[in-house]
Amino acid sequence: MLSRIAQSLFWIGRYLERADDTARILDVQMQVLIEDPGMDERTSCEQLLSVMGVEEYVGNPNRWMILDLLAHNADSPVSIAAAIGAARESARRARETLSTDIWAAINTTWRGLPTARAMRSPDMFAWVRNRTAMISGIADSTMTRDEGWQFYMLGRSIERVDMTARLLSTAALASGPQVAWPTTLRACGAYESFIRAYRGIEADRQAAEFLLLDRWFPRSIVSSLAQAEKALTKLERSGQRTGFSDEAQRLLGRARTELEYRPLTEIVFDLPVEMERLQRSCAAASDAVTARYFAEYEEHTWRGGVVL
Amino acid sequence: MMGPDLDGLGSSTVRENYGTIHASFEKMGAEEIRLRADSLASSYLEQGVTFGVAGEERPFPLDIVPRLIEAADWEHVERGVRQRVLALEAFLADAYGPGELFADGIVPRATVMTSPHFHRVVAGLEPANGVRVHVAGVDLIRDGNGDFRVLEDNVRVPSGVSYVMTNRRALSAALPEVFADHRIRPVSQYSQQLLAALRKAAPAGVSDPTVVVLTPGVYNSAYFEHTLLARTMGVELVEGRDLVCRSGRVMMRTTNGLEPVDVIYRRIDDDFLDPVQFRADSALGVPGIVNAARAGHVTIANAVGNGVADDKLLYTYVPDLIRYYLSEEPILRNVDTWRMGEPEQREEVLDRLDELVLKPVDGSGGKGIVIGPAASREELDELRAKILLDPRAWIAQPVISLSTVPTLVEDGVRPRHVDLRPFAVHDGDDVFVLPGGLTRVALPEGELIVNSSRGGGSKDTWVLASPTDPEDEGEGAPAASRVAGTPQSAGPAIDGDPTDLQVQVQEQQQQQSGSEAPLRSAPQPPGVTSC
Numbered sequence: 001m002l003s004r005i006a007q008s009l010f011w012i013g014r015y016l017e018r019a020d021d022t023a024r025i026l027d028v029q030m031q032v033l034i035e036d037p038g039m040d041e042r043t044s045c046e047q048l049l050s051v052m053g054v055e056e057y058v059g060n061p062n063r064w065m066i067l068d069l070l071a072h073n074a075d076s077p078v079s080i081a082a083a084i085g086a087a088r089e090s091a092r093r094a095r096e097t098l099s100t101d102i103w104a105a106i107n108t109t110w111r112g113l114p115t116a117r118a119m120r121s122p123d124m125f126a127w128v129r130n131r132t133a134m135i136s137g138i139a140d141s142t143m144t145r146d147e148g149w150q151f152y153m154l155g156r157s158i159e160r161v162d163m164t165a166r167l168l169s170t171a172a173l174a175s176g177p178q179v180a181w182p183t184t185l186r187a188c189g190a191y192e193s194f195i196r197a198y199r200g201i202e203a204d205r206q207a208a209e210f211l212l213l214d215r216w217f218p219r220s221i222v223s224s225l226a227q228a229e230k231a232l233t234k235l236e237r238s239g240q241r242t243g244f245s246d247e248a249q250r251l252l253g254r255a256r257t258e259l260e261y262r263p264l265t266e267i268v269f270d271l272p273v274e275m276e277r278l279q280r281s282c283a284a285a286s287d288a289v290t291a292r293y294f295a296e297y298e299e300h301t302w303r304g305g306v307v308l
Numbered sequence: 309m310m311g312p313d314l315d316g317l318g319s320s321t322v323r324e325n326y327g328t329i330h331a332s333f334e335k336m337g338a339e340e341i342r343l344r345a346d347s348l349a350s351s352y353l354e355q356g357v358t359f360g361v362a363g364e365e366r367p368f369p370l371d372i373v374p375r376l377i378e379a380a381d382w383e384h385v386e387r388g389v390r391q392r393v394l395a396l397e398a399f400l401a402d403a404y405g406p407g408e409l410f411a412d413g414i415v416p417r418a419t420v421m422t423s424p425h426f427h428r429v430v431a432g433l434e435p436a437n438g439v440r441v442h443v444a445g446v447d448l449i450r451d452g453n454g455d456f457r458v459l460e461d462n463v464r465v466p467s468g469v470s471y472v473m474t475n476r477r478a479l480s481a482a483l484p485e486v487f488a489d490h491r492i493r494p495v496s497q498y499s500q501q502l503l504a505a506l507r508k509a510a511p512a513g514v515s516d517p518t519v520v521v522l523t524p525g526v527y528n529s530a531y532f533e534h535t536l537l538a539r540t541m542g543v544e545l546v547e548g549r550d551l552v553c554r555s556g557r558v559m560m561r562t563t564n565g566l567e568p569v570d571v572i573y574r575r576i577d578d579d580f581l582d583p584v585q586f587r588a589d590s591a592l593g594v595p596g597i598v599n600a601a602r603a604g605h606v607t608i609a610n611a612v613g614n615g616v617a618d619d620k621l622l623y624t625y626v627p628d629l630i631r632y633y634l635s636e637e638p639i640l641r642n643v644d645t646w647r648m649g650e651p652e653q654r655e656e657v658l659d660r661l662d663e664l665v666l667k668p669v670d671g672s673g674g675k676g677i678v679i680g681p682a683a684s685r686e687e688l689d690e691l692r693a694k695i696l697l698d699p700r701a702w703i704a705q706p707v708i709s710l711s712t713v714p715t716l717v718e719d720g721v722r723p724r725h726v727d728l729r730p731f732a733v734h735d736g737d738d739v740f741v742l743p744g745g746l747t748r749v750a751l752p753e754g755e756l757i758v759n760s761s762r763g764g765g766s767k768d769t770w771v772l773a774s775p776t777d778p779e780d781e782g783e784g785a786p787a788a789s790r791v792a793g794t795p796q797s798a799g800p801a802i803d804g805d806p807t808d809l810q811v812q813v814q815e816q817q818q819q820q821s822g823s824e825a826p827l828r829s830a831p832q833p834p835g836v837t838s839c
Contacts, residue, residue, distance in 0.1 A: 001562055001563050002544055002546060002550055002560060002561065002562055002563075003550070003561045003562060003563055004546075004547065004549075004550055004561075005544075006563045089526075092356075092526050092531075093526055095356075095531075095532075095535035095539070095545075096521075096534075096535040096536075096538035096539040096544075096545040097539075100355065103355075103356065104354050104355050104356070107354060107355070107356045108354050111353065111354070147563060235563075293563045294563075
C-alpha cells in the first residue's frame with residue numbers, strides 16, 4: 001500500500017477519535033462546571049487548557065473560551081471543528097481507497113459542522129459522538145481487513161489512549177471528585193458497565209481503575225493499548241521484516257505493562273503526571289510509526305499534542 | 309403560474325423521441341419533479357461529486373431531464389470518433405517518426421514543429437503497443453441542420469468521463485420509472501475498458517503490469533475524476549511525490565518499500581510531468597520519468613507530445629489526415645475554419661471580423677477567444693493588429709447555431725444549449741467509444757457557454773439501444789471537405805440573437821496544474837435545432 005495512503009488512513013483514525021474524545025472531555029467539563037457550585041471556573045478551565053496542550057491564549061479562561069478553542073473554532077488546531085476538517089481532508093486524499101459509504105459519512109459530517117456548531121453544547125457533543133460512532137460502524141462493516149484497516153485502527157487506538165489519558169487527568173484535577181468521576185464514566189459510556197462490574201460500589205479509585213485497566217471495556221487505556229499493539233503485529237507480519245524490532249510496538253508494550261504490573265495506588269497517587277507520561281509514549285509511538293512506514297511524508301504534525 | 313410548467317416538453321414543441329419522458333414527467337407532476345431534482349442535488353453534495361474552481365470544491369450540477377440520442381445518430385458519431393482517433397494516432401506516429409506527411413505536403417513541417425506542444429524529446433520513441441492516444445475526448449456540437457460537427461479534439465488529458473458514470477447512477481436512482489421505459493446503453497464498462505487498454509500498453513515482457521493513475525493532487529479541478537477512475541479500476545492513485553525513478557525504472561513508495569510501476573495513466577500535463585525534461589520548477593512531476601519511458605521500462609498514457617494534435621491549427625488539417633492515412637472521407641465534419649496564416653483566407657476574414665469567431669490556436673479553455681458580433685470596434689481593431697502581427701497564431705470560424713435540449717430551470721422545463729464530449733479508449737486493436745459521453749448544458753437563459761465555472765451543468769446522456777435494423781448509413785460521407793481549403797460555405801446562417809453574444813466570452817478554466825482539456829464548449833449563438 002502507498003505510504004501516503006497509509007498515512008492518510010492512520011490520521012483519519014486519529015482525527016475522528018480526537019473529535020469524539022474532545023466532545024467527551026468537554027461534556028464532562030461543562031457538566032462539572034454546572035453541577036459543582038464550589039468549582040473555580042477559571043482554575044478549572046486553565047487546567048483543562050493545559051491538559052489539552054493549549055499554552056497560548058488571550059484573556060481569562062472561562063467556559064465560553066473553552067468552547068470556542070476546543071469545539072467551535074476551526075482555526076484552533078485542537079478544536080473538534082478542526083479535527084473533523086482534517087479527517088475530511090485526509091479522507092479526500094485517500095478517496096480512492098475508501099468505500100463510498102465511509103467517504104460519504106465523513107463528508108456529510110464535515111458538511112454538517114456549521115449546523116452542529118449552532119446547537120446547544122450538549123446537543124453538539126452528542127451529535128459529534130453519534131456521527132463518529134456511525135463512521136466507525138460503517139468502517140467496521142465495509143473496510144477490508146488489509147493494511148489500510150490496520151493503519152486506521154492503529155491511529156484510532158493510539159489517539160484513544162492519548163485522549164483517555166487526558167480525560168482521566170481532567171477528572172483527577174477537578175475539585176469535586178464526587179461529581180467528576182461519575183460524569184467521566186458517563187462520558188465514556190462506561191457508567192453502567194462500571195456499576196455492574198463493581199456491584200454498585202462507587203469510588204474514585206475504582207473508577208480510575210476501570211478506565212485505566214479494564215481489559216473488557218473497549219475505551220479503557222489498557223484495551224486501547226492492546227488494540228494498537230495488535231494492529232502493529234498484523235502490520236509487522238504483512239511487512240515481512242525480520243526480527244522483533246518495531247519501535248512503536250516496544251513503546252506501547254512497555255506503556256501497557258507499566259500500567260498492568262504496577263500497584264494501582266502507585267499509578268493513581270499522581271495521576272496527571274502518570275497520564276502525561278502515557279501521552280509522551282503515544283507521541284513517541286506515533287513518530288516511530290511515521291518514521292518506519294510513512295518515511296518522507298511528515299507534513300502532518302500533531303499540533304495539538306502535549307508540549308514536551 | 310403554479311409551479312414549473314413543462315412547456316419545454318409541451319405538446320407543441322415536444323420532440324418525437326422525448327415523448328415517453330414527457331409523458332412520465334406529466335404523470336409525476338411538477339412538484340414531484342422538483343423534489344426529485346432537489347434530492348439529486350443533495351446526493352451529489354453528500355457524495356462529494358465536485359469539481360474545483362480556484363481551489364474551491366463545487367458540486368457539479370446535474371439536470372434531471374436526460375438527453376436522448378437515437379441509435380442511428382449514435383452509430384454515426386461512434387464511427388466518426390473512431391475514425392478521427394485512428395487518423396490522429398497515425399498522424400502522431402508519423403510526426404514523431406518518419407515524417408512522411410511533411411514530405412508528401414499534407415501538413416507543412418513548420419506547422420507541427422512550431423507548436424509549443426511538440427516535444428522533440430519523444431521523437432523516435434515507439435510506444436509499446438503503438439498507441440499514443442489511449443483516451444480521447446472529442447468535442448461535438450450540432451449545427452443548424454442537426455449535423456454533428458467536431459469542435460476540437462482532446463488527446464492529451466481529456467476530463468469529464470467520471471460525470472458520465474456518476475450522472476447515470478444518480479439519474480437512474482432519481483427517475484427509475486422513466487429509465488425503465490427506455491432501452492439505454494450502459495456506461496459502467498468504461499473503467500474496465502480503460503484498464504484493459506492500459507494493461508495492453510504495458511512494456512514488452514511484463515505479464516501482470518502494475519497500473520497507476522497519476523494525479524496532480526487534491527487541488528486539481530478534476531481530482532474527483534482521478535479518484536473515481538483509480539477506485540473503479542482498483543489501482544493506486546499516486547501523486548508525483550509517491551513515485552521515484554531508480555536506474556531507469558519508475559517505483560512507488562509503499563509501506564513495504566519501493567515497488568515497480570509499469571503503466572502510468574497520467575492526468576498531469578506534459579509541462580509538469582518531468583522536471584528534468586520540461587518545467588524544472590514542477591513540484592508535481594517525477595524526475596526521470598520520460599527517460600524511463602524512452603528506455604521502454606514504463607508506459608506513459610496518454611503519450612508525451614500528443615498536444616500537437618490538439619493544436620487548433622492542426623485541427624484544420626484533420627479531414628486531410630483522415631483521407632491521407634485512412635483513405636476514407638471524414639464521417640464527422642469539422643466546423644468550417646479559416647487559417648490566418650494563409651493570405652487569401654486572412655484577407656477574407658479581416659473583412660468580416662465582426663461576423664466571425666477568432667480563436668488563438670494554442671489557447672485552451674477558451675482563452676483569448678474573440679466573438680466578432682459581440683466585440684466593440686476597439687476590440688476588433690486590436691484583434692486585427694494581433695492577427696497581422698502573428699497570423700499563424702489564429703484561426704477563424706463562423707458563429708454556429710448550437711442545439712438545445714429541454715432542461716429543468718427555475719420557471720420550468722426550457723430549451724437550453726448543449727454540447728457533447730464522447731470518450732474513446734484505444735487499446736491498440738480497437739477504439740471503444742463509450743455510448744453517450746458528457747453533455748454539458750448552459751443553465752442561464754440565453755447563455756451559450758456550457759462551462760461549469762459559469763453555472764454550466766451536465767445531463768445524463770442516453771444512447772438508445774439499436775432497433776432491429778440500423779438506420780441508413782449514407783450520411784457518413786459528406787460532400788468534399790471545405791475545411792482544408794477556403795470555406796466557401798459559411799455553414800449555417802448566423803442566426804443568433806446578437807444580444808446573447810455579449811455573454812459569450814469564454815472563461816478560461818485553467819487547471820491549477822497542467823491544462824487538462826477543460827470542460828467547456830465554444831461560444832455559439834442560439835439556434836433551436838432538434839437534438
